[in-house]
Amino acid sequence: MAFSSSLLSHLFLSLFLSLLLSFPFSSAEIRFSEIRSDGRSIIPFDEFGFTPTGRLELNVSHISLSNPSPDLDLSQMGFFLSTRDSWIHVLNQIQDLDITCVLQSDLIKVVYTFNNLAGNSSFNSLFKEPDAGQFTLVFANCLPQIQVSMDVCSAMYNLEGKNTRRDYLSAGKTILPRVYFLFFLIYSSLAGLWIYLLNKNRLTVFRIHFFMLAVLLLKALNLICEAEDKSYIKRTGSAHGWDVLFYIFSFLKGISLFTLIVLIGTGWSFIKPFLQDKEKKVLMIVIPLQVVANIAQVVIDESGPYAQDWLTWKQVFLLVDVICCCAVLFPIVWSIKNLREAARTDGKAAVNLMKLTLFRQYYIVVICYIYFTRVIVYALVTITSYRYLWTSLVAGELATLAFYVFTGYKFRPEVHNPYLVIDDEEEEAAAEALKLEDEFEL
Known part of the structure; x- marks a missing residue:
């Protein structure tokens, strides 16, 4: 027995x-x-x-x-x-x-x-x-x-x-310092291009555009710190303090990115200069959860799996990350719903609905981004040979880069802002399209 x-x-x-x-x-x-x-x-x-x-x-x-x-x-x-x-x-x-x-x-x-x-x-x-x-x-x-x-x-x-x-870097991660530095150069170039667009279209710049610039800069700083962190580990086996800077900028980058998705989803500064109470509550949920997620990530990285609470912190991180990813989708859904209801009661709002189908596109892109970086990348890590482990990390960074580029391109400052510029022909075409859409649904 x-x-x-x-x-x-x-x-x-x-x-x-x-x-x-x-x-x-x-x-x-x-x-x-x-x-x-x-x-x-x-x-x-x-x-x-x-x-x-x-x-x-x-x-x-x-x-x-x-x-x-x-x-x-x-x-x-x-x-x-x-x-x-x-x-x-x-x-x-x-x-x-x-x-x-x-x-x-x-x-x-x-x-x-x-x-x-x-x-x-x-x-x-x-x-x-x-x-x-x-x-x-x-x-x-x-x-x-x-x-x-x-x-x-x-x-x-x-x-x-x-x-x-x-x-001191694993065989599948030895080239990561160069990979992260390359992405740092890409994001730095995007930040420079974004500054150029802000100066070129000053009359159509909203507050959200400056926030998007801050997110870009934080991502670039996070990458250069990660490149230096991995470089020192590769040569000496220790990060020599670069891990502290990496965790700081990773924390700021994570919070700012989730906040940006929520703000864009609500139409803040594009459509309205304020946030509703339910939208503020989403931010009040997402930001503290991001704090918890980053604390869990630090504990996971620094303690290692030998620690008795390591698996618990890992589960906390995964759970909090999933909750944050789900929470940021609600403001986009609310915006689409409100615009659709307004379009049915106000003829002038019909063109807004047509122009703001971008919210639907953004909703789909956010879901794809979350699914790819949280599920597909994890699957690649588990099935990829240890020699090519860097490819899964590159795939995640490329997906993130594509998401940043899509967001910047679709919400860039323009002289003829699609949210504001409306002519009679567009209004009539939009109203007719909305009518046909309603008949199709019936």
């Missing part, structure tokens, strides 16, 4: 690790982790894409066990590397009772087991990984009655070039 309970515990925690492996971790680097009185059978750390010159440096200190005794089999506690495919086979081995401890499997790569401590409370290990692949560093504890405390410093990197420089 005790063996069955142990087996169920192993299976549960193995499934837990499999769930963790389905999430894309943050970029691997030199990471310091503190484990305190942890009784988990499986503690995942970092995931990394190794080349044939991959290395793992593991420095573990202040190791202490609860209820230690001389007869403990410490070979059942230690660190190992595993790929996702190998882990699935290990689960089958445990289920078929071929093994009772993960460290007994020949499908994983054992880095260090505690029976080699020889009474010491610390160890240093350099593990050379000759096989290219995506590996996860994991600690296994197959002694359910024992809790472990330790300080773990892990560094995973690949050697490149004749001088064997260390590259």
